[in-house]
Amino acid sequence: MDFARLWLGLMLPLVVALDFNYHHQEEMEAFLKDIAKNYSSITHLHSIGKSVEGRNLWVLVVGWFPKEHRIGIPDFKYVANMHGDETVGRELLLHLIEYLVTNEGKDPDITNLINSTRIHIMPSMNPDGFEAVRKPNCFYSNGRENHNQYDLNRNFPDGFEFNNVTRQPETEAVMKWLKTETFVLSANLHGGAVVSSYPFDNGVPATGTLLARSLTPDDDVFQYLAHTYASRNPSMRKGEQCKNKMKFPNGVTNGYSWYPLVGGMQDYNYIWAQCFEITLELSCCKYPQEKKLPFFWNENKASLIEYIKQVHLGIKGQVFDQNRNPLPNVIVEVQDRKHICPYKTNKFGEYYLLLLPGTYMINVTVPGHHSQLTKVTIPEKSQKFGALKKDILLPFQGQLNSIPVSNPSCPMIPLYRNLPSHSAATKPSLFLFLVTLLHMFFK
Numbered sequence: 001m002d003f004a005r006l007w008l009g010l011m012l013p014l015v016v017a018l019d020f021n022y023h024h025q026e027e028m029e030a031f032l033k034d035i036a037k038n039y040s041s042i043t044h045l046h047s048i049g050k051s052v053e054g055r056n057l058w059v060l061v062v063g064w065f066p067k068e069h070r071i072g073i074p075d076f077k078y079v080a081n082m083h084g085d086e087t088v089g090r091e092l093l094l095h096l097i098e099y100l101v102t103n104e105g106k107d108p109d110i111t112n113l114i115n116s117t118r119i120h121i122m123p124s125m126n127p128d129g130f131e132a133v134r135k136p137n138c139f140y141s142n143g144r145e146n147h148n149q150y151d152l153n154r155n156f157p158d159g160f161e162f163n164n165v166t167r168q169p170e171t172e173a174v175m176k177w178l179k180t181e182t183f184v185l186s187a188n189l190h191g192g193a194v195v196s197s198y199p200f201d202n203g204v205p206a207t208g209t210l211l212a213r214s215l216t217p218d219d220d221v222f223q224y225l226a227h228t229y230a231s232r233n234p235s236m237r238k239g240e241q242c243k244n245k246m247k248f249p250n251g252v253t254n255g256y257s258w259y260p261l262v263g264g265m266q267d268y269n270y271i272w273a274q275c276f277e278i279t280l281e282l283s284c285c286k287y288p289q290e291k292k293l294p295f296f297w298n299e300n301k302a303s304l305i306e307y308i309k310q311v312h313l314g315i316k317g318q319v320f321d322q323n324r325n326p327l328p329n330v331i332v333e334v335q336d337r338k339h340i341c342p343y344k345t346n347k348f349g350e351y352y353l354l355l356l357p358g359t360y361m362i363n364v365t366v367p368g369h370h371s372q373l374t375k376v377t378i379p380e381k382s383q384k385f386g387a388l389k390k391d392i393l394l395p396f397q398g399q400l401n402s403i404p405v406s407n408p409s410c411p412m413i414p415l416y417r418n419l420p421s422h423s424a425a426t427k428p429s430l431f432l433f434l435v436t437l438l439h440m441f442f443k
């Protein structure tokens, strides 16, 4: 028997802490595979597709049931490095992964979070772009785009106008991924500014563009989400101004108010994937020196964790028929918060609605049938790790599977201008005076 090794084995910690260096594709893969092996009961590593140059687009899932969705457990995601030259988010997500798995069973908050949430983490959506940038550089470099020179954050279908660009493999992979999961909340990590930016990034007069902004019917929730992140990050909260750049009060902005863009990922998530997404800009310098990475981790750690918890805002449940069969493809929305592609129950009949405390009328509609209105009150002090649970029973029998999947269909170009203007878009603007500087910056 090898006592020396046994003894060493007992002495050595299970984890060798992740260093604060940049991790290129190979090292990142090795790290993710190690994590998936060492923490196999709470993690699941998979690739959702390949980049133009054939690199895997890795996603590590952390949760009690990492391999598949479970009823009642909401799915959350973080995506970083879609601009290959914006590198801070990529490293932060690796550190976040390490933090989550090593604190599971130790820190009650993290334990509860992992127990109640399925957390999907994609450290790099543009691995080719990252590899194309040779060394740290604070300003734009051509690694921003993918290998075909497409900006992936301009490459999604747009909610307000035709986006005629050729869909890239990285974008296709993400679009397919969004279809296979029921994501509820998400953030997309960037650099080049320090701010939390919330939808929309593009718009029409019905969403408020004449007032230099573009707001969703869920604006209260989005502002809350953006503040949740910004208020826990010392630099962002102060509205720290990067050199020659715009000042953001409290570190928060509406995307369109900052500058409009076509084909962004956050609008796509909200409009087509029923997933609330915000854009987090984490560093003035897009690709800072490695020695700055511990600083960024310290600045963002609390925000990254608190933001995940927000997936438990509001209300969730299942819709059943009279025989207790769950009903998929039933429209479940708050009365004054109609989405252009109606938010529907998933294949388990589940819905998740992110809402702040208050009283709401939930409108439940089986396409082609009468709507049912249900009043719900979300208490001021909702549970931290679970939305208010409310199952809905419809006066409906034996019609399981008879609900058409795409009815009413969601148009490829949803015409938001055809919606009755929603209340959020008519609130007075705080951002009006900021318009002039808009086009100077990239997000």
Ligand SMILES: *[C@@H]1O[C@H](CO)[C@@H](O)[C@H](O)[C@H]1NC(C)=O
Pocket (backbone or CB within 6 Å): 014, 015, 016, 031, 034, 035, 038
């Ligand atoms: C996984 O476990 C091995 C063996 O104990 C250890 O050497 C390695 O550092 C661990 N890696 C991670 C990322 O936890």
Ligand SMILES: *[C@@H]1O[C@H](CO)[C@@H](O)[C@H](O)[C@H]1NC(C)=O
Pocket (backbone or CB within 6 Å): 111, 112, 115, 116
């Ligand atoms: C995890 O959640 C389940 C049900 O939601 C609960 O019964 C269990 O006690 C939780 N475990 C931990 C360790 O929190």
Ligand SMILES: *[C@@H]1O[C@H](CO)[C@@H](O)[C@H](O)[C@H]1NC(C)=O
Pocket (backbone or CB within 6 Å): 164
């Ligand atoms: C957009 O694409 C269509 C074909 O898909 C083409 O006919 C049209 O000219 C394109 N428009 C622009 C502005 O590029």
Ligand SMILES: *[C@@H]1O[C@H](CO)[C@@H](O)[C@H](O)[C@H]1NC(C)=O
Pocket (backbone or CB within 6 Å): 331, 335, 342, 363, 364, 365, 371, 373
């Ligand atoms: C409920 O939603 C359906 C489907 O979106 C819609 O047709 C109906 O007008 C809504 N009812 C109310 C009272 O808002």
Ligand SMILES: [Zn+2]
Pocket (backbone or CB within 6 Å): 083, 086, 153, 190, 191, 442, 443
């Ligand atoms: Zn970016």
